[in-house]
Amino acid sequence: xxxxxxxxxxxxxxxxxxxxxxxxxxxxxxxxxxxxxxxxxxxxxxxxxxxxxxxxxxxxxxxxxxxxxxxxxxxxxxxxxxxxxxxxxxxxxxxxxxxxxxxxxxxxxxxxxxxxxxxxxxxxxxxxxxxxxxxxxxxxxxxxxxxxxxxxxxxxxxxxxxxxxxxxxxxxxxxxxxxxxxxxxxxxxxxxxxxxxxxxxxxxxxxxxxxxxxxxxxxxxxxxxxxxxxxxxxxxxxxxxxxxxxxxxxxxxxxxxxxxxxxxxxxxxxxxxxxxxxxxxxx
Ligand code: SAH
Numbered sequence: 001x002x003x004x005x006x007x008x009x010x011x012x013x014x015x016x017x018x019x020x021x022x023x024x025x026x027x028x029x030x031x032x033x034x035x036x037x038x039x040x041x042x043x044x045x046x047x048x049x050x051x052x053x054x055x056x057x058x059x060x061x062x063x064x065x066x067x068x069x070x071x072x073x074x075x076x077x078x079x080x081x082x083x084x085x086x087x088x089x090x091x092x093x094x095x096x097x098x099x100x101x102x103x104x105x106x107x108x109x110x111x112x113x114x115x116x117x118x119x120x121x122x123x124x125x126x127x128x129x130x131x132x133x134x135x136x137x138x139x140x141x142x143x144x145x146x147x148x149x150x151x152x153x154x155x156x157x158x159x160x161x162x163x164x165x166x167x168x169x170x171x172x173x174x175x176x177x178x179x180x181x182x183x184x185x186x187x188x189x190x191x192x193x194x195x196x197x198x199x200x201x202x203x204x205x206x207x208x209x210x211x212x213x214x215x216x217x218x219x220x221x222x223x224x225x226x227x228x229x230x231x232x233x234x235x236x237x238x239x240x241x242x243x244x245x246x247x248x249x250x251x252x253x254x255x256x257x258x259x260x261x262x263x264x265x266x267x268x269x270x271x272x273x274x275x276x277x278x279x280x281x282x283x
Pocket of ligand 1 (some may be wrong): 133158162165181206223279281
């Protein structure tokens with residue numbers, strides 16, 4: 001990018017455009033992540049550890065019985081409809097995204113002990129000190145990534161428990177999702193199996209590298225925060241494609257990257273958010 005990264009945050013909290021240059025043009029390099037987790041993440045990790053100690057977290061659970069194979073039972077449908085109506089009231093108006101959220105039973109992606117909270121607008125622990133994103137954040141990111149239209153090929157970085165990939169699979173023809181933690185990669189597979197979404201492919205690996213074998217992507221959604229968007233991911237975005245990611249460390253914001261040509265992209269800094277950090281390597 002043409003602008004030093006440090007200047008971006010003071011400049012703009014919304015709708016400020018900065019111009020990118022070709023990823024190969026020495027302008028943009030992946031930034032090393034600082035190793036220390038932000039205090040909020042440490043706090044989240046601590047509360048997950050406490051939850052695990054009383055048996056709330058970490059134990060993989062099969063999807064609940066109610067209509068697990070193809071959606072939700074009547075009780076869960078009511079909860080899902082109410083969740084979607086609350087999101088609509090909160091300002092999310094993208095009908096494609098709201099329909100996609102309505103199609104995925106969120107309780108199937110958290111431990112059964114947390115099932116009662118599954119339709120609240122809250123991030124919940126999914127084990128390994130990671131969290132399932134809030135429905136409002138998933139909705140916002142997918143609305144930005146889709147731009148109000150159906151997506152052809154989508155890439156998600158940070159599968160976690162698989163919830164966002166499932167929602168995305170109702171908006172996109174093909175979904176690829178990469179997770180760096182084997183335990184969560186396996187858990188997501190188990191969570192997704194009963195939904196029979198044949199257009200989702202899960203990969204175990206470091207999302208900093210993207211998924212060159214399946215590129216280019218019309219949309220890329222990153223579910224963990226880095227200091228800057230990894231170069232490989234901008235390279236793997238199709239011209240006309242849209243990438244959404246949280247960037248920053250202690251203070252994070254969503255960033256929308258729109259690829260305008262093979263060598264140019266536009267960045268828009270948006271809402272403040274709070275994501276787990278994007279880490280290097282696999283584990
Ligand atoms: N998409 C999930 C949220 C996952 S939380 C949802 O539906 O709610 C973020 C996930 O990103 C974690 O599972 C974490 O392990 C993963 N992650 C962090 N760094 C990563 C990387 N470099 N590559 C792939 N996944 C990564």
